[in-house]
Amino acid sequence: MRKIRTDGQATRDAILAAAEVEFSEQGFELASVRAICTKAGANVALANRYFGSKEDLYRIVAKRLFGDLGAPMAAVAEKATTKESWRAAVREWVWDFLFMTLPTERPQVLCRGLFRHEVTRPTKFHDEFLRDYGKPIYDSLFKLVSMVEKDAVRLELLTSSIWSQIAVYALADESWQKNFRPKGVTQEAWRETICDHICETFFASVGELTADKRRQRVAHASAK
DSSP: OOOOOOOHHHHHHHHHHHHHHHHHHHHHHHOOHHHHHHHHTOOHHHHHHHHOSHHHHHHHHHIIIIIIHHHHHHHGGGGOOSHHHHHHHHHHHHHHHHHHHSOOSHHHHHHHHHHHHHHHSOOTTHHHHIIIIIHHHHHHHHHHHHTTOOOHHHHHHHHHHHHHHHHHHHHSOHHHHHHHSOTTOOHHHHHHHHHHHHHHHHHHHHHHHHHHHHHHHHHHHHHO
């Protein structure tokens, strides 16, 4: 018979760790506090005492997986102070998001699972999570793109294009991800290749746009 935990902080940590797994694998609706407590070796009364309701526990898990892991991405635009630091910041943003969607580390794996459930089967928390965790990350990318693109339509297009190219990996299960990846290529190497491709395509697009604008200005000046 599983021994029930009664030691304060260790029990809290065990419940949280189990809740991350349960919510990531099952989603909010199918997840069970009883199943979480069974995994944690704790009783439901302790879970309720420490975390309140299932809804409260879900919010805490979302904060740990979405908020804490996404915070560096939300702040990355502040690093772009020169042309080179801007390029580095764009790559950092792309890399971090790819690491969330093609993960090899446990927190990111759990985060991807929770993200997939919220996108494919939105809960009553969806708008709240989008506002608190998704929008700051998107806004950081938007700010980076706006540093080189001033046309409103292209600004939205480029930002959403980069976002969606990466997010699709979060929505694909592992079997589909393997189908996307060439045989013999590790996930780590494939992630690096995708990062290079997205960044190089974006940088080239911005560069070509700048060159086009220069040619238009020259042509306009010559026509006067």
